[in-house]
Amino acid sequence: MNIIRLTALATGLLAINAFAAEAGGAPGGNVAALAAPCAACHGADGNATAAIYPRLAGQYRDYLAQALREYRSGARQNAIMAGFAKTLSDADIKALSEHFASMPGKLDDLSHYEQGD
Numbered sequence: 001m002n003i004i005r006l007t008a009l010a011t012g013l014l015a016i017n018a019f020a021a022e023a024g025g026a027p028g029g030n031v032a033a034l035a036a037p038c039a040a041c042h043g044a045d046g047n048a049t050a051a052i053y054p055r056l057a058g059q060y061r062d063y064l065a066q067a068l069r070e071y072r073s074g075a076r077q078n079a080i081m082a083g084f085a086k087t088l089s090d091a092d093i094k095a096l097s098e099h100f101a102s103m104p105g106k107l108d109d110l111s112h113y114e115q116g117d
Contacts, residue, residue: 031095037084038096046103058105065097 038056042048046057056064070076071085072093088096 031099034092035096035099038100041080046100047106055105056100057103059101061097061101064100065093068093068096 038046041050041053042056043053047055067076068085068088071078071081072088074082085093
């Protein structure tokens with residue numbers, strides 16, 4: 001991506017983060033409002049439509065929480081996710097993790113595929 005596109009993306013992400021913060025976060029706020037920025041990449045139902053974005057729906061709650069904590073701390077590197085995660089409290093991470101883990105997922109394993117196909 002070029003610098004202009006990255007700058008525009010970062011500006012948009014900051015605006016979305018501000019909206020989510022104003023929505024009150026969780027647990028006292030509305031988890032749907034807190035999860036709204038996630039829909040841009042991960043889909044409104046947590047099942048991303050583009051292969052470059054991970055599916056969140058149906059993932060293990062503990063995995064999602066750990067990933068968000070690692071983005072927040074910088075242990076996991078992704079400029080976009082770091083921008084979102086830095087604004088999240090522990091309660092927000094818990095609420096988001098539970099929210100996406102409870103959604104029906106389209107995750108798949110390879111058990112029904114034959115070797116060599």
